[in-house]
Amino acid sequence: MSEEMNDVEVKTFEVGEKVTGQVTKVEEKQVIVHISDSKLDGIIPISELSSLHIEKASDAVAEGEELELEVLKVEEEALILSKRKVDAEKSWEDLEKRYNDGEVFEAEIKDVVKGGLVVDLGVRGFVPASLVEAFFVEDFSDYKGKTMTFKIVELDKEKNRLILSHKAVVEEEKGKQKNELLDSLKAGEVLDGTVQRITDFGAFVDIGGVDGLVHISQLSYEHVEKPSDVVAEGQQVKVKVLSVDRDNERISLSIKETLPGPWDQIGEKAPKGTVLEGTVRRLVSYGAFVEVFPGVEGLVHISQIAHKHIGTPHEVLKEGEQVKVKVLEANEEEQRLSLSIKDLLEKEEEIPTDYELPEESKGFQLGEMIGDQLKNLNK
Known part of the structure; x- marks a missing residue:
């Protein structure tokens, strides 16, 4: 031609x-x-x-x-x-639909640039560093060539601006998992968890994408001063679900209730006649409660405190005092422990009521005896 x-x-x-x-x-x-x-x-x-x-x-x-x-x-x-203009035109139409539908899709990372990642969707898509992961990433060099899931978070055809986020996908997925878990959780269930955070009032435990609170009172049967004395971040623990508040997304958990109870096998730990050391925890009008094992308090009835008659336990005991006690009875089912302090004390000497004067004194009146003693003193 x-x-x-x-x-x-x-x-x-x-x-x-x-x-x-x-x-x-x-x-x-x-x-x-x-x-x-x-x-x-x-x-x-x-x-x-x-x-x-x-x-x-x-x-x-x-x-x-x-x-x-x-x-x-x-x-x-x-x-x-x-070719670029045709690809872009087709892409914008598809991208607008994905954006409006909130669609999650896969794409390959074509390049790592200052401030984020670049994706080719027929249009240049940019993933700012802050929207790549739900956690901080220092170096993105390993991301090139990687295929990831994204959502479009900003789209402006006139300005040729397309912003993507992988973080939004992760957080959305976590939200779904959280709701599913909240719906499936039942009080009384025992689960495995990981200690995430420790506060003054307890520990937050991750039970599979959602955190629940183990209050300080639910960490142990023993008295806990600081949660960090009992658990550590990252520690694997078993927890029992106490309650689930779905509306406020709050879960109450207990570590204590997954542990052997303090009263379990109390009959073997403290058979009748056993001598134990304990701490006086409470004084009441009818006796004293003494803690002999963590979480186990036994009652020393007022009649079992001393050989002599006492009006109130406060006369001979004080809270926090260390005492030795003897087990009188242990009842695991009723969680009752009867103790005695008196049985470990030596009985005080008492003058018998049928006391008789010596034979040689029988012919004298008591007054005469005292009178004679007074005369001797006056000499």
């Missing part, structure tokens, strides 16, 4: 027109295509091959590939074409 005929045919195309072309040659900085239903060739500059920066044309297309293109310029003997 002559140059004139070529020129005529070229002029039948207009800027913005869509054409189909087959790649006939891939050069370093441009691609030559043959326009379908014509005898013309077109040129795609490397800058019009992809929405991303590429070093060589072969990174984007291969010889023999069929492409949908848009006419950028009509030159004398060739058309300057764009």
Whole structure:
């Protein structure tokens, strides 16, 4: 075909027109295509091959590939074409639907740049560093080539702005898991968990994507001054679900109730007659409660405190005092322990009521005896 005929045919195309072309040659900085239903060739500059920066044309297309293109310029003997514009136009339509639907989709990380990651979705998508993960990442170099899930969080076709987030996907998934877990949890259930945080009033335990609180009073049967004395962050623990408040997303847990109870096998730990050491915890009008094992208090009835008669336990005991006690009775079922302090004390000497005077004194009156003693003193 002559140059004139070529020129005529070229002029039948207009800027913005869509054409189909087959790649006939891939050069370093441009691609030559043959326009379908014509005898013309077109040129795609490397800058019009992809929405991303590429070093060589072969990174984007291969010889023999069929492409949908848009006419950028009509030159004398060739058309300057764009693959990027057609891809972008198609992509924006699809991306707007994904954005409106809140769709989660997969995409490959094409590049790591200052401030975040770059994804090719027919349009350049940017993932700011703060939206990559739900945790802080110092170095993103390993992310190139990785396929991840994303949601579109910002879309502006006019400004060619597309912002993606993987963090939003993670948090949404966590939210779903949390709701599912809250719905499935039942009071009384025993679960495995991991201690996440320790506070003055207890410990927060992760039980599979949601945290529950083990109050300080539920950490142990023993008295706990500081939660950190009993548990550590990262520690694996068994917990019992006490209650679930779905509306406020609050879960109350107990470690204490998964442990052997302090009264378990009390009959074996404290059989009748056993002597134990304990601490006086409470004094009441009818006796004293003495803690002999963590969480186990036994009653020393007022009649079992001393051999002599006492009006109140306060006369001989004080709270916090260490005492020795003897087990009188242990009842595991009723969680009752009867103790005695008196049985471990020596009985005080008492003057018997049937005491008689010595034989030699029987002929004297008591008054006479005292009188004689007074005379001796006055001498």
